[in-house]
Amino acid sequence: MNTPQYRVLHAQNLDKIYGEKTPNPVQAVVDVSLEIKAGELVIISGPNGSGKTSLLSLLGCMTKPSSGSLRILQQEVTRLSQDKLSEFRLKNVGFIFQTFRLLEFLTVVENVEIIFNLAGRSGAGVRRRAQLLLEELNIDRRAHFFPKALSGGEKQRVAIARALANDPPLLLADEPTGSLDYHSGQAVIELLATVAKERKKAVAIVSHDRRIEHYADRILHMEDGHLSLRPPHA
Structure with a gap:
């Protein structure tokens, strides 16, 4: 396993309280x-309602901490x-979701191209870059299909290509194998592990799927908003 390199993300003493000014605030983180x-792949596990998704939203600059x-x-x-936060997020953070969140009215290659477009880039060079990403993820044969024609595993490969479009240093995945069968899920997590190691991305995955944990460099556990290193064999 390659040794992780420079620090991409550093969070310190993060808190997130919803409804701070209400009689019943909820501290999610x-x-x-x-x-x-x-180059590091970290898995964050924990029960429903433990704060995992709230933490991922903070790490991905979708919400601000309290x-x-x-x-x-x-x-x-x-x-x-x-x-400025939206601009920074677009350039530096890639998101992958359990439900894929592909735009059904766009083809596969257009779903990847749109990230370049949002960053102000267009033209033949962008189309070629999108095609190359699809080739690297072995989904280029579906480039001109619409999402409804794809399997779940294929949709997630497109979602990963989209997340990589702006070459962000940080990738965040929320239950990326949750909607997939065993073999598709294994293929997706292997792909994310390869992306971390070969592209030197910092990858954080929220997941309940214990079958994928051997791919992780670290496994963290979240409970009642608190994050800790999970003991071996826990």
Whole structure:
């Protein structure tokens, strides 16, 4: 296994409280500190309602913490304005979801191209870059199909290609194997592990699927908003 390189993400004492000004606030994330390095794949496990998705939203700059620090590539993102945060997220964070979230009215290659378009890039070069990504992920034969014609595993490969479009240093996946059968799920997690090692991406995966855990460099456990290193064989 390759040794992880530079630190991509460094979270320190993150808290997230929903409804802070209501009579019944909910603290979803409690004093979480975490770092992820380039080339490292980290799995975050835990029961439903433990705060995993809330933490992933914080790490991916989708929501801001109630308190604490989050640095991605040494940028303190909690201090960015909403516009600057959206721009930073588009360039530096790739998301992969259990439900794929492909746009059904676009072809496979167009689903990848749209990320370039959002970043202000278009033209023949973008189409070629999208095609190359699909080739690398072995889904290029479906480039001109619409998502409804794809299997679940194929959809997730397209979603990974889309997440990689802007070559972000950080990839976040929320239950990426949750909608897939065993063999498709194994193929997807192997692909994400390869992306981490060969492309030197920092990859964090929220998952209940214990069959994929041997691919992880670290397995963390979340319970009642608290994050900890899971003991071996737990």
